Amino acid sequence: MNTKVYPLQFEPILKDRIWGGEKLKTILNKPIVSEITGESWELSTVEGDVSVIANGELKGKSLTELIDQAPNEILGTAVYKRFGNQFPLLFKYLDAREDLSIQVHPNDKLAKERHNSFGKTEMWYVMQADDDARIIVGFKEDSSREEYLKHLNDKTLVSILDDVKAKAGDVFFLETGTVHAIGAGLVVAEIQQTSDITYRLYDFDRKDAQGNTRELHVDLALDAINYNKVDTHKKYETTPNTSNVIVDCPYFTTNIIPLDGKIDGNKNGDTFTVYMCIEGSFEIRYENVNYMYRKGDTVLIPADMRSYVLEGSASILEVYIS
Template identity: 60%
Template sequence: MKFYPLTFTPILKDRIWGGTKLKTYLNKSIISETTGESWEISTVPNDVSVVNNGAFEGKNINEIIDLYPAEILGKEVVARFGKQFPLLFKFIDAKEDLSIQLHPNDELAKERHDSFGKTEMWYVMQADASSRLVVGFKNDSNQQEYLEKLATKDLVSLLNEYPVKRGDVFFLETGTIHAIGAGVVVAEIQQTSDITYRIYDWDRVDSHGNGRELHTELALDAINYQITASKVDYIEQTNQAAKVVDCPYFVTNIVALQDHFIWKKTKESFTVFMCTNGQFELILNGEIMRFQMGDTILIPAIIDHLTLKGKATILEISI
């Protein structure tokens, strides 16, 4: 089998807070005027990504991994996760504020939902003037103070609100209260999990006057009430990979491509490229593939070198 970089048909999600930037900014074929998420690579049950290029076109990612686990995932990843793809990749368009929410850790998620926890990171791709992200407590808090503010609909007074711009990075450990604010487009990298505890939704209702479900009780012992250092400072390096996040679940580098970059790695893990700005060519064994902002590419673990050419900002993610 000749392995090659894989691309997938986006799985588009309608959300009450979504908009149209996934089309106007990222060229996705959105499904409504309130499309909030494009799941780029997913193995969440009932939302499994399907390959849309090359010899594997039409097969879903689980089918390919089942046939070629070490070649696709890498020996180290298989040893740790078996044939389960451990990450979920998304682009998110927040026309309105997302709910204030958090995600449980691995232990709670396994016990309650038979799922991974949801450690994640955001890379801000676009931000309107005065837009912001809500992340973590301003000061160390506790359950009593949290419940008091929640009851009086004043929870935001306890939380950090960060003004944001393109290129900002936030790393969100499980238990961190957070919300993407209106006017922001982010690339999101996370553990394979769809477990979210929604704690406040700005008193928003749908067209029938119904609010979305809140998870007040479930959240209480999942919240980290301490201050968290979630905003990540980093320095881009031209035509090199600059490390941004290194955690037990994934490693993310940023490649500031201005000309060409000879990319090499071991065969222990797959790699995913998310193009967050510009255009580039990927050259493998003389064959050229062209990509642009909004594209997401899975490089099978068995591929250990290739060349990138162009002007682009690329997130490079591996285990």
Template identity: 60%
Template sequence: MKMKFYPLTFTPILKDRIWGGTKLKTYLSKPIVSETTGESWEISTVPGDISVVNNGVFEGKNINEIISLYPKEILGNASIKRFGNEFPLLFKFLDAKEDLSIQLHPNDELAKKRHNSFGKTEMWYVMQADESSRLIVGLKKEVTQSEYLHYLENNKIVDLLHEYPAQKGDVFFIETGTIHAIGAGVVLAEIQQTSDITYRIYDWDRVDVSGNKRVLHTDLALDAINYKPVDSKIAYEEEANKSVNLVNCPYFTTNMIALHEHYSWKRKKDAFTVLMCTNGQFELILNGEIMHYRMGDTILIPACIAGFILKGKATLLEISI
């Protein structure tokens, strides 16, 4: 019998963080049990954190298992051509009750050489922001490595960094090498390469429950940093029932669908698509079957699914490679 493929959802992988809170439960209905949950990994193939399907006939199987059985149907030829049978992206929701560390990520070349990993190009979509919350992205001015170290060693690195007020709907594209931090009071969706390599350069001098400071990666960061300012904030115009482009990069393309009542979705290339619901609720109608989703849901559309109907009022991020 021919396999019937369908939209896949996964059990969230929840991560406690020193800076985390409870909004992933109160705002996104994630099943958190601690007061310091910072991340919900929605779809992951990071070793040790492999997502497990929680719906349909594949329920209980992890994403790597179903890809090994049906690589073309799940990933699509366009993804396989570039990334083999590896799922190339990692999807998260983050809740920053406190400021995250000031950090950056290495590029592919450096990450491969040092960690046998992909680099970490990423993007943010702000879902909720408390009053006076902010995001830190990039340098205010170009500096030399020695100037950067002077700021860092004198505890003045924040003076060198560009702060943006955070507002719902803001989009930021964070290229490798860009110094950045998510500020307290922000919930966001994050799309990134499959990588968990972070170089932490400053952590606000805070300590954990045992009184220990977190490890910094000052030396590793030096040849990974982009010492020039970058314009990381993405301007866009939302349009009802249209797929509006937000980010195009070598690793992923992200569009926004502002769903108002009805949208006919059609596959754009021979590759998987992921939908992240950042607001509202909707129905997905495939071959007469109706599936219900809401804010905080992340759905993997296998590459072999050509199209379906969306109904409802919701904001969706539409991601492919």
């Protein structure tokens, strides 16, 4: 690739959802045009939803095209060795005006066998929460397939699921197999494996504008569910101008940087880094050029960008693969 790397932003891929609203516009400045926009896919190589570069010399080029041309420079040598030309993560912002469906994601083994896909380990960072906002994360107590099916058939599934109040700054880490649902009144940043495989268990008997209920995947989900109680709520430090670890798992590492001033970014070429601005604004200074970001922006730092400076007053999620 002849063009030098630089911080890359992408056109948001906006998704209307039955449960979506308008906060992605009012809070995160996304160019939505409907009243039910539920998701902004910030960085994706999911088939049919591949991100396109929005800035600089590479504007208009797709992320997959760029990786094909320069995999080591974009992904990093270690990431390329492990994943080949696949971009292994998917980044989103979500606005839940209503409750999402109760769902579960398969692990790598099951997803590979059934869908030739990665599994879907994910995390949520709560950016905004209404006073009564809640989420569902796993079972209240250890359960079983039999108990689960009985409550599902009786339409009392919610009674055995863990219902947790959520507030801004909360982080929930969901390993595959965890039954979950984002509740009404939440805006979250979501970081996950590259996968769009979701098994929907229950959708509160909702109907769309055409009067149709959404498809459920009850049988597929049975072997995917972890029926044991799980601890998903992550505690973390917020030391200023430091990368404070929130989640460190085999699929991704996520830190939070409470930026107040400036810090140096240094990389060894092993992995890309992604920054999601969750509050405030900041700039990245690279090769005497300043790149500006505000709340709701997501930026990909190619692995070959070895040295740069972050400066501003912001809270930033920093994501890479260890």
